[in-house]
Amino acid sequence: MFDLSAAEWTxxxxxxxxxxxxxxxxxxxxxxxxxxLARWQFPGRMLFNGIVHLPLVMPPVVTGYLLLLSFGRxxxxxxxxxxxxxxxxxxxxxxxxxACAVMGFPLMVRAMRLSxxxxxxxxxxxxxxxxxxxxxxxxxxxxPLAFPGIxxxxxxxxxxxxGEFGATITFVSNIPGETQTISAAIYTYxxxxxxxxxxxxxxxxxxxxxxxxxxxxxxxxxxxxxxxxKS
Amino acid sequence: MVGEKLMIDVALRRQLGSFxxxxxxxxxxxxxxxxxxxxxxxxxxIGIISGLQKPDEGHVIVDDCVLTNVAAGLFIPPHRRRIGLxxxxxxxxxxxxxxxxxRFGRWFAPRHARSISFDAxxxxxxxxxxxxxxxxxxxxxxxxxxxxxxxxxxxxxLLLFDEPFAALDLQRRLxxxxxxxxxxxxxxxxxxxxxxxxxxxARLASCVVVLENGRVKAIGxxxxxxxxxxxxxxxxxFGHSSVLIMRVGTADTxxxxxxxxxxxxxxxxxxxxxxxxxxxxxxxxxxDVTLSRTLPSQVSVQGTLAGKVENIHVxxxxxxxxxxxxxxxxxxxxxxxxxxxxxGLKRADPVFALVKTxxxxxxxxxxxxxxxxxxxxxxxxxxxxxxxxxxKF
Numbered sequence: 001m002f003d004l005s006a007a008e009w010t011x012x013x014x015x016x017x018x019x020x021x022x023x024x025x026x027x028x029x030x031x032x033x034x035x036x037l038a039r040w041q042f043p044g045r046m047l048f049n050g051i052v053h054l055p056l057v058m059p060p061v062v063t064g065y066l067l068l069l070s071f072g073r074x075x076x077x078x079x080x081x082x083x084x085x086x087x088x089x090x091x092x093x094x095x096x097x098x099a100c101a102v103m104g105f106p107l108m109v110r111a112m113r114l115s116x117x118x119x120x121x122x123x124x125x126x127x128x129x130x131x132x133x134x135x136x137x138x139x140x141x142x143x144p145l146a147f148p149g150i151x152x153x154x155x156x157x158x159x160x161x162x163g164e165f166g167a168t169i170t171f172v173s174n175i176p177g178e179t180q181t182i183s184a185a186i187y188t189y190x191x192x193x194x195x196x197x198x199x200x201x202x203x204x205x206x207x208x209x210x211x212x213x214x215x216x217x218x219x220x221x222x223x224x225x226x227x228x229x230k231s
Numbered sequence: 232m233v234g235e236k237l238m239i240d241v242a243l244r245r246q247l248g249s250f251x252x253x254x255x256x257x258x259x260x261x262x263x264x265x266x267x268x269x270x271x272x273x274x275x276x277i278g279i280i281s282g283l284q285k286p287d288e289g290h291v292i293v294d295d296c297v298l299t300n301v302a303a304g305l306f307i308p309p310h311r312r313r314i315g316l317x318x319x320x321x322x323x324x325x326x327x328x329x330x331x332x333x334r335f336g337r338w339f340a341p342r343h344a345r346s347i348s349f350d351a352x353x354x355x356x357x358x359x360x361x362x363x364x365x366x367x368x369x370x371x372x373x374x375x376x377x378x379x380x381x382x383x384x385x386x387x388x389l390l391l392f393d394e395p396f397a398a399l400d401l402q403r404r405l406x407x408x409x410x411x412x413x414x415x416x417x418x419x420x421x422x423x424x425x426x427x428x429x430x431x432x433a434r435l436a437s438c439v440v441v442l443e444n445g446r447v448k449a450i451g452x453x454x455x456x457x458x459x460x461x462x463x464x465x466x467x468x469f470g471h472s473s474v475l476i477m478r479v480g481t482a483d484t485x486x487x488x489x490x491x492x493x494x495x496x497x498x499x500x501x502x503x504x505x506x507x508x509x510x511x512x513x514x515x516x517x518x519d520v521t522l523s524r525t526l527p528s529q530v531s532v533q534g535t536l537a538g539k540v541e542n543i544h545v546x547x548x549x550x551x552x553x554x555x556x557x558x559x560x561x562x563x564x565x566x567x568x569x570x571x572x573x574x575g576l577k578r579a580d581p582v583f584a585l586v587k588t589x590x591x592x593x594x595x596x597x598x599x600x601x602x603x604x605x606x607x608x609x610x611x612x613x614x615x616x617x618x619x620x621x622x623k624f
Contacts, residue, residue, distance in 0.1 A: 120322070122318065122322050123322055123324060123325075125283055125309070125322075126316070126318065126322040126324075127310075127324075127335070128282075128283070128308075128309040128310045129281050129282075129283070129309050129310070129312075129314060129315065129316040129382075129385075130310075130315070130335050130336030130339065130381065130382070130385045131310050131311075131313065131336055131338075131339030131340060131385055132310055132335070132336075132338075132339055133310050133339075134310070136339075137310075140335075141324060144326045145325070145326055227326065228325055228326055
């Protein structure tokens with residue numbers, strides 16, 4: 001039963017590509033948002049926090065629909081990007097990546113924010129008195145010290161991206177070879193008679209991917225913590 | 232000190248809840264100590280000097296450079312102040328080894344200001360063997376030495392010590408105090424030192440700013456100021472001590488003792504106390520002073536200082552005696568009220584103060600101010616005029 005069909009391989013590779021790209025793009029924004037929430041006081045902080053967490057609490061279909069409205073071909077952002085930069089999200093794998101990034105974002109930010117909050121602020125002050133500007137302090141002190149939390153955040157985002165279904169299918173549909181991820185492919189299998197074998201194969205694959213990612217993350221995190229624990 | 236530039240000039244006001252900080256002080260050489268108990272405003276002052284906090288009003292000027300001036304709307308952020316801050320608990324970067332920690336501030340120091348050599352600092356602080364270690368594997372004393380090195384190597388305009396030894400035991404403190412003296416003398420860096428330990432302050436500082444409830448209570452040389460504050464401080468926490476300036480005499484190497492001279496007599500110190508003729512600042516606890524009407528013989532105490540009773544203050548079963556030593560010093564003694572009554576001691580009576588050698592430890596001996604500064608020269612040539620202070624701390 002582990003002879004995967006070409007279509008299944010396509011779905012697997014597409015899923016991985018979408019998840020990796022989504023995580024990669026969400027990472028810098030996630031780090032920035034987490035740091036801002038952990039360290040800065042600014043007007044509208046509560047509102048910002050709320051917006052960051054919206055995709056976590058809203059039904060995924062709603063998120064997907066909002067993405068369709070804004071990033072779709074006729075959406076105000078989508079039409080602008082298509083016209084000026086030639087970037088199209090609607091019904092493309094890039095759209096799936098966008099949906100996954102948005103859905104994974106709150107989880108990512110949560111983990112990273114905790115990590116930034118746990119690092120000793122006075123170390124940042126010490127760096128300041130030694131002449132490091134806030135930006136340099138961020139890269140030399142805050143970021144390395146929060147590294148284990150950033151790995152956790154990235155993995156959570158990646159896992160969410162792999163599992164994402166509702167927002168993706170609403171935003172970019174279920175097009176084999178373009179937007180059909182593992183989840184969407186399994187869903188398709190369950191909709192046809194005798195699709196059980198295929199669904200099970202893909203289920204096994206997604207379990208393997210998820211476990212590999214979790215174990216990998218655990219190893220990286222342990223390494224990072226051992227490095228920091230020299231302190 | 233005419234013609235010398237002002238090393239530090241601070242005047243500030245800050246309201247923190249119901250606590251009001253309102254202080255001003257200036258000093259132009261050596262170590263400035265901010266002395267007072269916790270809650271007196273020391274840490275806030277340090278925060279404002281280093282730029283980690285802003286005052287409501289006032290200014291901070293270091294080395295002729297205006298760092299904060301509220302009236303002029305001027306505030307230089309901490310990373311552009313070049314003020315090296317040594318925190319209470321080191322705050323070394325846990326993710327960097329000792330070597331990288333030490334060099335951290337150096338990366339940001341302007342090229343023309345990198346006057347302090349890495350090797351000299353490492354050698355002075357004795358941390359060469361630690362360079363490849365990680366902060367977590369260092370002892371408290373080692374960590375604090377690295378923290379001092381890190382601050383020093385950023386080539387700051389001013390070094391700020393915020394109770395740097397509060398977390399260290401006595402032995403570690405004894406190791407590090409002389410290092411601070413050598414920083415002052417070798418690297419010529421102005422230092423502001425915050426402490427609530429009278430021993431540290433008396434030993435290191437050339438200028439003491441006594442803070443109490445957010446205000447400057449007294450300011451001046453330790454032997455003048457610590458006594459003044461003492462007579463008005465009712466806090467028994469600090470104990471009762473006197474600060475005397477004495478001259479180092481000859482050493483008795485056979486017994487491992489050193490003579491300390493004062494116009495009122497001499498006392499002995501266990502161990503070396505610097506070279507002959509040096510000025511030394513001695514702290515004597517009031518409880519370690521025994522009083523006698525006659526010059527005693529056949530007692531084990533060999534250190535004797537002569538003077539006159541200046542004042543007797545009675546409190547419960549205890550009596551606190553201010554003694555004006557011959558030659559302008561002041562010594563504070565504590566005895567029971569009954570002992571004083573039986574001796575019949577009253578104001579203006581001549582009296583001998585006996586000081587036990589074993590009661591003086593290394594901590595109580597300092598070598599104030601660098602020999603190269605004019606203040607030290609003044610004091611040394613005027614050693615006969617050495618003043619002392621007494622009081623309740």
